[in-house]
Amino acid sequence: MNAQALLTQLYDTPEIDILEQIKQLKAELGDQVLILGHHYQREEVFVFADVSGDSLKLSQQAAETSAPYIIFCGVHFMAETADILTADDQAVILPDLAAGCSMADMADDEQVTRCWRELSSVISPDTTVTPVTYINSTAALKAFCGEHGGIVCTSGNARKVMQWSWNNREKILFFPDQHLGENTAVAMGVPDEDMIVWDPALPLGGQAPEAIEQARLILWKGFCSVHQLFKPEHADTMRRNHPGIHILAHPECSRAVCETADFVGSTEMIIKRVLEAEKGQSFAIATELNLVNRLRIRFPDHPIWFLSPMVCMCSTMFRTDPQQLCAALTAIRDGIRGNGDNLSIHNRISVPQSHKRWARLALERMLNLA
Ligand code: 13P
Ligand code: SF4
Numbered sequence: 001m002n003a004q005a006l007l008t009q010l011y012d013t014p015e016i017d018i019l020e021q022i023k024q025l026k027a028e029l030g031d032q033v034l035i036l037g038h039h040y041q042r043e044e045v046f047v048f049a050d051v052s053g054d055s056l057k058l059s060q061q062a063a064e065t066s067a068p069y070i071i072f073c074g075v076h077f078m079a080e081t082a083d084i085l086t087a088d089d090q091a092v093i094l095p096d097l098a099a100g101c102s103m104a105d106m107a108d109d110e111q112v113t114r115c116w117r118e119l120s121s122v123i124s125p126d127t128t129v130t131p132v133t134y135i136n137s138t139a140a141l142k143a144f145c146g147e148h149g150g151i152v153c154t155s156g157n158a159r160k161v162m163q164w165s166w167n168n169r170e171k172i173l174f175f176p177d178q179h180l181g182e183n184t185a186v187a188m189g190v191p192d193e194d195m196i197v198w199d200p201a202l203p204l205g206g207q208a209p210e211a212i213e214q215a216r217l218i219l220w221k222g223f224c225s226v227h228q229l230f231k232p233e234h235a236d237t238m239r240r241n242h243p244g245i246h247i248l249a250h251p252e253c254s255r256a257v258c259e260t261a262d263f264v265g266s267t268e269m270i271i272k273r274v275l276e277a278e279k280g281q282s283f284a285i286a287t288e289l290n291l292v293n294r295l296r297i298r299f300p301d302h303p304i305w306f307l308s309p310m311v312c313m314c315s316t317m318f319r320t321d322p323q324q325l326c327a328a329l330t331a332i333r334d335g336i337r338g339n340g341d342n343l344s345i346h347n348r349i350s351v352p353q354s355h356k357r358w359a360r361l362a363l364e365r366m367l368n369l370a
Contacts, residue, residue: 036071046294056370070082083351183251246283290317
């Protein structure tokens, strides 16, 4: 049966049976398959993750595993990262190939190469600028960083990475998330006059040559469509309605939200903060809905609120459902049994070798800082 026919059949099967099939397939495949699950995955998928975590933890895990098959319940850039960090005979599978990231799409190879060329009309980027890409980016951009003395960061280690970068060269070009770069720099005490925002739609990023010469941090004009929905007014309302509440925010939120928050950190850091809090401490959390809902269930001793009155959910993370996970596991099982019509490499993510080498270097520079 081909992959599409299998999925059609699974969508006609009651979900309870799908969950049972996943359990059985996992038991049958044992350590041949490692399922990685990001915190933003929906619960029905998340429960099957062998390892769950934020982007940093999951990339570390991918670098360490020897499992021949890795199913990444997350989005495309995460599966690419896992493929870069694993050996060529390990297959990384993304259950739904349309699970992308709108932020990662806000900077492409051509735009960043043009930016680098334009910077060179004002300064010498290869000696003065460290390109830093947020892990939420294409493999091509990670390769660009590797090739130009740069590095990757996640929301869990951005400060350490920026410090490393400024130790090496005087300026940073940070893409694609303006907010992570800006919030990290503000927390490090970098003054506003040292930062500029590069708009890739405008010549010279919309900046005067003197501003580029002066800047220590050039921030790409990109953002997360989910985290931009949180507003500082939401924090004001929460504090008015729930005195003593702690506001926790992800650094992809705007600077105004992060400046009003009691704590800013990656998804893993937010979880740790709740885990270590005194009993009864209430929280309002500004990050993706699936994670916040899970925290509510996991920590009944802490009243937990979602910071925004709107639904801030990552629709591409939500694409991965139990049917696709079941299809991915079935394809691996059938491939191993030799009756899979090549289904075993169904939805395999393969980063071209030309990008792999440099992208791995940029990722290893990051992992070595940990
Ligand atoms: P972390 O996994 O680093 O917390 O980032 C959240 C995110 O937006 C993943 O895409
Ligand atoms: Fe991308 Fe935002 Fe979704 Fe993370 S939450 S995958 S940054 S769109």
